Amino acid sequence: MGTEAQFRLHIGNFIFYSILGLFVLLIVLYVMVGLDDEEFIELLKIFTPIKAVYVTGLIKYVIANKKEIKIDRRRKQPSFSPLYRNVTKFMIYSHILSLFTVILGYALFNFVEWNVLKNLIIGIETFFGSYIGLLVTSLFPLSET
């Protein structure tokens, strides 16, 4: 089941490493000419501000909780409800998975035209962005210090 702290750590790590992975993927695809100069720069322009919002939320939480928290193991640790955990996981995993799929599909197989890909990415970001924004804010609240 896991405690709140464990779930937070898991999601925080996932967000951080998946965003890092996304940028690494873009660089690798650029080097392999799956993306040309213009496409690479345009994708960076799309992703950098959007992803910065998530990472900023995460970093703010980390800064606000820079002191080590002593956990009293004798007391039962609070945990999130299964619904909350599942919805959060579903939204965050689907978001990253769909981004990786469309970018790889374009770079490897040119499955859609460039303009269509841009619209797909913007659509994905718009759809998931607002929900994930809410979830990230609730999962990493600044007040909980």
Next chain:
Amino acid sequence: MSKSYFSICTVVFFFHLGGVTMQSQERIANIDLTEDREFFEEQLSALYAYYELQGTTEILRIKDLEIEKASLTLNLMIGGLSDWIAVHESYDKEEPNAYGKDLFEKFVHLMEVPEDLATIWIRSMSNEPNEEVTVMIAYRDDAVRVFGPDLSLRGSVERTYVITKPPSIVTASIEEVDENILELIRTTISDYYVSRNVDWEDGCCLIDEDANSLTFYVRNLKGEIIHDCGLFCPFEYIVLNIRLNRDTSDNLRLTYNLQGKYGSGIFIAPRKSGYKDMELNKYKSYLPDYIVRIKNLIKDVLKN
């Protein structure tokens, strides 16, 4: 002089229009260029960038692009007749209408439309009678034709085409020799491209032939024009036109016109509209080198 000449040209043009075959009418009926409006408008900025690169934006301006169901018309504005002549005189090709033809070919190449659906109109901005000029460039009778003032009559260079008899030791007629040379070039170049097919997708190699020229449309090649890209190369789309001309002394001249595009992709090549023009970016310098390579290839075959 220029006005009456243009009137004659206009009559000739409409006469030719009447000769369009039923087959091409059927093909045109199935085309709707208005569906690709967004792409054409995007490519218009690429065309402007090309004119900027050529340094002609001062005298040649894009007025608008008319997109209709089965025709794409580019309207350009030029200062006046003297500008039109000056542009030709500074152009590095001997053929009188080479500049107009190259404008047309670049337009068709960027817009990705069949040549017979494209038209360029160039009109003068000046209202002075001596400076007024109207030029139409279109594809008629299997060739790009420039309807406008006769530039061959201007300047000191005599451009009249005179066919003289071949030397007595040649038993075949000039036409036969030319035909054989074109056939030899056709075989050499198509064999060469077919041998360069990429592994992941069959490269396609189309040849468009008319009386004295060959055009090769080669798609989905890698490392052909951009030859030093190492392990990871972009896909290339090459349009190579080789025209055979004879000068007044029956000397053979081969004119090469190369249009190159590139597109991203690792396994599968992009669609035709997904390619970008090489002349407008960092790959521009590769084009002259590639023409030299093709020239040498043909030279070797013709020598043997």
